[in-house]
Amino acid sequence: MSDxxxxxxxxxxxxxxxxHVSAGKSLSVLRLLGNPQNRGVTVxxxxxxxxxxxxxxxxxxxxxxxxxxxxxxxxxxxxxLASVVIIRSYRVTDKKNAVPPKVxxxxxxxxxxxxxxxxxxxxxxxxxxxxxxxPLSYKCKFCGRVLSEQEISAQLG
Amino acid sequence: xxxxxxxxxxxxMSREAWSGKDVLSVLxxxxxDFEQLxxxxxxxxxxxGSVRKSLPDRIVATAFFEPSTRTRLSFSTAALKLxxxxxxxxxxxxxxxxxxxxxxxxxxxxxxSDLIIMRHPSEGAALLASEVSKVPIVNGGDGSQHHPSQAMxxxxxxxxxxxxxxxxxxxxxxxxxxxxxxxxxLYGLAKYKPKAVxxxxxxxxxxxxxxxxxxxxxxxxxxxxxxxxxxxxxxxxIYMTRIQKERFPDPNEYERVKGSYRITRSTLxxxxxxxxxxxxxxxxxxxxxxxxxxxxxxxxxxxxxxxLRMALLDLVLGxxxx
Numbered sequence: 001m002s003d004x005x006x007x008x009x010x011x012x013x014x015x016x017x018x019x020h021v022s023a024g025k026s027l028s029v030l031r032l033l034g035n036p037q038n039r040g041v042t043v044x045x046x047x048x049x050x051x052x053x054x055x056x057x058x059x060x061x062x063x064x065x066x067x068x069x070x071x072x073x074x075x076x077x078x079x080x081l082a083s084v085v086i087i088r089s090y091r092v093t094d095k096k097n098a099v100p101p102k103v104x105x106x107x108x109x110x111x112x113x114x115x116x117x118x119x120x121x122x123x124x125x126x127x128x129x130x131x132x133x134x135p136l137s138y139k140c141k142f143c144g145r146v147l148s149e150q151e152i153s154a155q156l157g
Numbered sequence: 158x159x160x161x162x163x164x165x166x167x168x169x170m171s172r173e174a175w176s177g178k179d180v181l182s183v184l185x186x187x188x189x190d191f192e193q194l195x196x197x198x199x200x201x202x203x204x205x206g207s208v209r210k211s212l213p214d215r216i217v218a219t220a221f222f223e224p225s226t227r228t229r230l231s232f233s234t235a236a237l238k239l240x241x242x243x244x245x246x247x248x249x250x251x252x253x254x255x256x257x258x259x260x261x262x263x264x265x266x267x268x269x270s271d272l273i274i275m276r277h278p279s280e281g282a283a284l285l286a287s288e289v290s291k292v293p294i295v296n297g298g299d300g301s302q303h304h305p306s307q308a309m310x311x312x313x314x315x316x317x318x319x320x321x322x323x324x325x326x327x328x329x330x331x332x333x334x335x336x337x338x339x340x341x342x343l344y345g346l347a348k349y350k351p352k353a354v355x356x357x358x359x360x361x362x363x364x365x366x367x368x369x370x371x372x373x374x375x376x377x378x379x380x381x382x383x384x385x386x387x388x389x390x391x392x393x394x395i396y397m398t399r400i401q402k403e404r405f406p407d408p409n410e411y412e413r414v415k416g417s418y419r420i421t422r423s424t425l426x427x428x429x430x431x432x433x434x435x436x437x438x439x440x441x442x443x444x445x446x447x448x449x450x451x452x453x454x455x456x457x458x459x460x461x462x463x464x465l466r467m468a469l470l471d472l473v474l475g476x477x478x479x
Contacts, residue, residue, distance in 0.1 A: 113406065114300050116259065116281040123258040124285060142281025143302060144367040 009044040009061055014088050016067050018060040021079040023048045025153070026058035028078050032156055036065055054081065067096075074107060076100040077152050080136045100136055104128045108138060108147060108155055115143040175472035179287040180295045182303040183341055184371075188348040194468050195313050201464035202317075208467070210240030211475035218270035220246040220262070221297065222253070222277040223403075227437060228297045228306065231462035232274050235470055238463070244270060263289045272474050278403075293473050301335040301365075301404050307436055308341035310465045312349075314458040315394055318432055322346070326353040328388050328431075330418060331398035331442065333358040333368075335405070338436040339398055340368050347375035354379045355388045359417040361410065362400065385418065389428045395420070397435045397443055415440075422446040434458055 026045050037043040042063035051057035066086050075082055076098035086094040106125040110117050117126045128138035136149040174190050217236040221229050233243045266273050267290040275283055276297035283296035298304040315322050333339050333356055356379050382388055405411040421444040435443055435455040447453050
């Protein structure tokens with residue numbers, strides 16, 4: 001997790017560790033998870049540590065909360081290289097990679113003011129298909145406009 | 158209502174490739190589908206006396222959420238000539254004005270008709286309608302995205318007047334950003350082998366990124382040129398469009414580019430026998446003194462809209478076994 005021999009944050013007994021979050025995105029990830037710290041959940045953030053994979057990265061530890069598959073999918077929209085580890089009784093019980101889903105329904109919004117998914121947003125769910133994994137981008141099914149990684153982060157952060 | 162084409166064989170020449178199918182974008186059709194359409198359209202154009210009323214007892218609905226002259230009237234005329242009845246939704250005097258959603262409007266129309274021809278200012282409206290409707294949807298234009306029957310008509314006109322679509326040089330002049338006719342024509346040309354496609358667009362009205370990406374994927378090469386004068390003596394077809402005032406998010410932006418290009422009889426002096434095409438209506442980009450030139454093709458283009466759309470309706474809705 002950390003490249004130092006000493007740990008910056010203590011181990012958690014139960015919960016989720018989210019590693020390889022792009023530096024600076026951890027607060028967006030917390031918002032995506034519904035800010036669990038506001039519900040009394042213990043959250044530890046390690047920000048801007050060095051990483052051989054990302055150069056710099058953030059790490060989150062969320063005590064007592066296990067991410068659902070749906071949350072992992074959403075996580076991939078903000079942190080496409082993130083890895084998710086589920087901890088029970090100090091042991092790793094599951095590992096999931098945040099793979100950007102091929103289709104995202106009802107989460108993102110098209111930026112085209114004249115797209116039917118925007119004009120009829122009360123009766124139509126937005127649908128985006130994966131255009132590129134790196135850099136992440138998604139294409140609106142209805143109008144073909146492409147959302148960039150920055151636009152996706154801005155919407156979900 | 159879109160059916161996988163593998164169900165109908167790979168040649169695309171069987172009637173089933175069209176039958177019951179939504180017509181949302183030219184991208185959904187193959188070159189052989191076009192050839193089948195053009196063959197039937199030629200029959201309708203050349204032998205009007207022998208037209209069989211293949212759509213008796215059929216009801217075609219038109220729902221135009223933005224203005225139209227040629228598309229709406231030529232589709233209605235085509236349907237009537239084939240024996241169908243036409244009902245029309247007028248958004249200005251219907252529940253659309255009360256805020257009825259598009260899906261609800263389409264559900265109503267599909268229960269009253271056998272096919273819906275729709276124009277809407279929003280991109281993706283026809284696709285959304287096709288997902289709601291059990292009857293075929295024909296896209297009469299959705300925002301700045303697709304206008305398939307116009308592109309089919311444009312290609313049909315070129316084929317009739319020039320004898321071929323392959324091997325020609327094309328100049329596409331005007332609003333490549335918002336004009337759905339331009340986008341659809343380019344997608345249609347990608348099914349053929351044009352010798353060159355020159356795009357002449359004012360600054361700010363060049364192709365959108367997603368359209369360029371699609372053309373790259375389809376391997377249609379285009380070349381952006383600054384002035385139509387640079388290519389006038391090279392091209393076989395000059396395809397013009399008006400600047401789409403209604404699609405500009407900022408009216409000042411429209412004011413900046415309006416009147417930035419104009420074709421007159423004297424401009425065309427160097428153009429040899431290049432066809433001059435325009436989906437119409439025109440504003441001031443195409444001078445009236447061009448009309449009497451033998452290569453002014455836009456009125457013939459509009460006239461052919463009826464037989465082309467007759468062929469389209471017949472292929473989608475007709476039962477040829479009768």
